[in-house]
Amino acid sequence: MDYRELIRDVPDWPEPGVVFKDITPLLADPKGLAWAVDRLYEPFVGKGIDLVAGIESRGFIFAVGVARALGAGFIPVRKPGKLPRSTVRREYALEYGNDAVEMHADAAGEGQRVLVVDDVLATGGTMAATCELFAETGADVVGAAVLIELGFLDGAQRVAAPLHSVLLY
Ligand SMILES: O=P(O)(O)OC[C@H]1O[C@H](OP(=O)(O)OP(=O)(O)O)[C@H](O)[C@@H]1O
Numbered sequence: 001m002d003y004r005e006l007i008r009d010v011p012d013w014p015e016p017g018v019v020f021k022d023i024t025p026l027l028a029d030p031k032g033l034a035w036a037v038d039r040l041y042e043p044f045v046g047k048g049i050d051l052v053a054g055i056e057s058r059g060f061i062f063a064v065g066v067a068r069a070l071g072a073g074f075i076p077v078r079k080p081g082k083l084p085r086s087t088v089r090r091e092y093a094l095e096y097g098n099d100a101v102e103m104h105a106d107a108a109g110e111g112q113r114v115l116v117v118d119d120v121l122a123t124g125g126t127m128a129a130t131c132e133l134f135a136e137t138g139a140d141v142v143g144a145a146v147l148i149e150l151g152f153l154d155g156a157q158r159v160a161a162p163l164h165s166v167l168l169y
């Protein structure tokens, strides 16, 4: 099975000119979901990952499965104003609009080995900002894993950590 068939292109959503990659058919397919999680975590087996960070909200879907498979803990990286304690924050530009990511300042300790997971790498702003947040706290960002890399947007060059993309468009 070519699981790309379960990822739908939605033209001009959420705004004109953007072709949105809709992963909901892949998520709804039991084998497709397992395939996606397995392809995301496999390169990191044996790499001593302590914590897997998921980026709100679609990153959460995959990051918990990846954390379970690697025997690691999970860290939510959230949109602004969602976390109750002291946070660190980074602003970034999206393919459509601007946003920011936050995490608890004490989410990862000095030297802890972190893998950052998201569904899509587009301009790379979200992933780059997240990796910078972890580096700022003294964590060791071992890798960034995404299901989909939109290669034509050149986002990979903004990400300092080694990037693992399951599907390249
Ligand atoms: O590489 P970038 O250009 O930064 O874009 C990628 C980000 O955009 C999407 O999130 P979105 O902000 O749409 O939120 P969602 O996951 O809540 O749908 C996607 O899930 C990534 O996190």
Ligand SMILES: Nc1ncnc2[nH]cnc12
Residues within 6 Å of the ligand: 018, 019, 020, 021, 022, 095, 120, 122, 123, 150
């Ligand atoms: N084209 C796109 N499809 C799905 N998610 C995205 N996040 C940023 N750009 C995206």
